[in-house]
Amino acid sequence: MSSVKVICTECPMGCEIEVLVNGDEISVEGYGCKRGREYAEAEVVCPRRVVTSTVRSSTGRMVPVKTERPVKRSEIFAVMEKINAAGCSLPVRIGDVIVRCVSEDINVIATANVD
Amino acid sequence: MKGNYDLVIIGGGPAGLAAAVAAYDSGVEDILILEREPILGGILNQCIHNGFGLTRFKESLSGPEYAARFISEVEKRSITVLTNTAVLSLDKGKLVTAMNAEEGVFTVQAKAVILAMGCRERSRGALNVAGSRAAGVYSAGTAQKYVNVFGYMPGKRVVILGSGDIGLIMARRMTLEGAKVLAVCEIMPQTSGLKRNIAQCLDDFGIPLYLNHTVTKIEGDERVTGVVVSKVDENRKPIAGTEIHFDCDTVLFSVGLIPENELTKGAGIELSRGTRGAVVTQSRETSESGVFACGNVLQVHDLVDFVSEEAEIAGVSAARYILGGEVKRDAVEVKNGKNILYVCPQLIDKSVGGKVKLFFRVTDTFKAPTVTVRCGNGAVQTKKLKVAVPGEMQSIVLSEETVRGLNGSVEVLVEVDQ
Numbered sequence: 001m002s003s004v005k006v007i008c009t010e011c012p013m014g015c016e017i018e019v020l021v022n023g024d025e026i027s028v029e030g031y032g033c034k035r036g037r038e039y040a041e042a043e044v045v046c047p048r049r050v051v052t053s054t055v056r057s058s059t060g061r062m063v064p065v066k067t068e069r070p071v072k073r074s075e076i077f078a079v080m081e082k083i084n085a086a087g088c089s090l091p092v093r094i095g096d097v098i099v100r101c102v103s104e105d106i107n108v109i110a111t112a113n114v115d
Numbered sequence: 116m117k118g119n120y121d122l123v124i125i126g127g128g129p130a131g132l133a134a135a136v137a138a139y140d141s142g143v144e145d146i147l148i149l150e151r152e153p154i155l156g157g158i159l160n161q162c163i164h165n166g167f168g169l170t171r172f173k174e175s176l177s178g179p180e181y182a183a184r185f186i187s188e189v190e191k192r193s194i195t196v197l198t199n200t201a202v203l204s205l206d207k208g209k210l211v212t213a214m215n216a217e218e219g220v221f222t223v224q225a226k227a228v229i230l231a232m233g234c235r236e237r238s239r240g241a242l243n244v245a246g247s248r249a250a251g252v253y254s255a256g257t258a259q260k261y262v263n264v265f266g267y268m269p270g271k272r273v274v275i276l277g278s279g280d281i282g283l284i285m286a287r288r289m290t291l292e293g294a295k296v297l298a299v300c301e302i303m304p305q306t307s308g309l310k311r312n313i314a315q316c317l318d319d320f321g322i323p324l325y326l327n328h329t330v331t332k333i334e335g336d337e338r339v340t341g342v343v344v345s346k347v348d349e350n351r352k353p354i355a356g357t358e359i360h361f362d363c364d365t366v367l368f369s370v371g372l373i374p375e376n377e378l379t380k381g382a383g384i385e386l387s388r389g390t391r392g393a394v395v396t397q398s399r400e401t402s403e404s405g406v407f408a409c410g411n412v413l414q415v416h417d418l419v420d421f422v423s424e425e426a427e428i429a430g431v432s433a434a435r436y437i438l439g440g441e442v443k444r445d446a447v448e449v450k451n452g453k454n455i456l457y458v459c460p461q462l463i464d465k466s467v468g469g470k471v472k473l474f475f476r477v478t479d480t481f482k483a484p485t486v487t488v489r490c491g492n493g494a495v496q497t498k499k500l501k502v503a504v505p506g507e508m509q510s511i512v513l514s515e516e517t518v519r520g521l522n523g524s525v526e527v528l529v530e531v532d533q
Contacts, residue, residue: 007314011169014310049315052164052177053291054263062266064163064179073319080291094183111163112179 005041006041010035017046047073053080055098057114058089062096071103079103091115119224121145121437123211125202125229125378128157130410133423134229137430139192146194146225150215151201153162155189157233158183158420161263163286166311166440170420181419205230205382206306209405227405227433230393231426234372234411236281242370242432246333249340255281257367259288267449268292269363272343275299276330277315278306280417282369287316290465296322297361299515300344302329302351305480306505309417329353330366331514339364372415382406388412389457396464397471398432399425404441407433413457414474418510421474432467442466447521452489452528454478455481463518463525471513477503477529485532486511490525503529 001022008015008031015032017040026044031037042048048070054062071079079102086099092110099108119467121143124131127150135146154160159167162178169175172184189196209225214432229233234256251270252315253261257282257357258269262502275282278301299317304327306313317324323346329354346357374392385394385402392413394400409429410422423524445465448494456476463471482504488496488511498511 007310007318009166009311009315010175014314039434049319050175051163051291053461054163054266056266060266064263065179066163066165067516076291084292094180111177113183114161 004044006040008032008039010039011022014108017018027045049076050071051083052078052111053083053110055083055086055088055108057092058087061090063090063092063114065090065098065108066111067102067106068109069106075103083108090096116218116221117147117195117222118222120147121226122229122433123209123223123225123227124148124229124231125205125211126150126157126233126370126410127155127411128197128231128233128410128411129159129185129195129419129422130180130233130367130426131157131229131231132189133426134231134407134409134430134433135194136185137427138229138434139194139430141431141434143434144193145367147225148194149200149202149211150194150196150198151198155186155196155198158256161260162284162533163263164288165434165510166260167419170418171423173359175286176430176462179420185423197433202232203256204380205406207383207403213442227407228439229426229429229433230401230406230408231410231429232375232412234374234415236368237373239368239372241370242276243299243509244330244333247336248333249333249338250528251339251365252333252368255279255285255367258285258365261286262292268294270339270363272297272361272363273360273365273367273368274330274344274363275369277368277370278308278324279369279371280308280312282306282367283312283370285367285467286322287320290320290322290532291312294365295364296320298323298325299346300325300328301331302327302347305504309506314515315527325359328359331358333366339366342366348485372411374412374415376412379408379412387457387459387461389451389461390459392459394461395459396444396466396467397460398435398464399427399429399460400432400464405433405436406437408417413455414508417506420506450526452526453526454481454529456482458527463513463521463523465492465518468515470515470519471518472510473513473527474508475511475527476505476508478505479502481531484529487528487530488513488525489528490521491523495502495521495525 159178159182167181334341345353407429411425458475
């Protein structure tokens, strides 16, 4: 049996959660809420993160973007390469897809209205 | 343009936007927001990372997304906004002098004013770090603007001094964009940033955090070529012989934020030494009646959700002042007790009515402490906390009944049970 300590990043509380792994069985202790429990479990099985960055638009203005869902933490730099290779034209609205399927079926979307 | 408004709000960031909407919905429709940047949203525009709005919207938004929700609320109402407009002064009669390219210098007479100017970063100059004035030294927020708004990288090999949230966020951001972040140095034994930012910005990328360490020398003449980092003793003095050398081309300072109160001082408004913002009642009214303050210009917040909450109090209070006129204060003082860095508000005005939420910061790290609000010799409110650290603002609420019963100044204190 092994134990992993996880600091929850779901909210500013920063709960220190302990995940106990015994073969295929996982139990979670010290979580403050359901989100925290799920986060801690995922941290041990397959940690994921939302990646936020920017894409340069045709006018030169930077458009802030994020992955619409968390991507595998191991994929972060591969995702960044695809975001950095992308461009977009203006205007964009929040939620517009800027880059398709950067990892699995996850899109990169705009997080600001830029005219 | 019109020379008078019921309410003038100085600053169109998260505080100014939320205050405007709250005041409008409380019945004051003649509102002017003055913003010095080309667009509304304030600092949120460069905070492209997520994690905003978890308290308020129960979802994790980026800074621009959080701002957009309030900007669209402002746009739905007939609130006048002047961007690219800098406010030069505020006088005692609530006359605001401002300037922009179209109007030149102009004045606006307000019935009430809300101060929402935000804060600025402490600079290298405030720390007296040895070295020449080589290029490559930035405050973390300046680097953030370069990367996220202008789209270029300030450097390739980076050392960050201070573990404030902006520094941690920039450690991750510059790493994602291909820079090597060699170290984050913190002079204190604990970080000043949120725990989740240590986890997701440093630990995720293997960036080392040096607690009890500071930058003692910045090397290089034209461009930074390296830094010397030293361990410090319990008095925060560098210890000889503990020097570590890093080859780097960039140093970021993330060493604290200071409320931007030049206009407040100019108007002769009383400031608090604890918060470095105005002394206010729970209505967020300053020592000048009809002038309110909210957001980071009042106290530096960790979370924008609380800025919005505070700004709404200021907006509602300003509307009440405009529509109902000045009410004579019946205020008691709120004092910093044991282990308390500051409490905001510093005054409780019993004529206002309603409950009062006191925000405070502690001086050190405390495990499972009890917060007590004392009036005279008796405790009027207590609260148990799991943990209290200086980097995370705490709060305690006094009920309407408790507030009514206060017969003198109150003191907030934090103690750990023996």
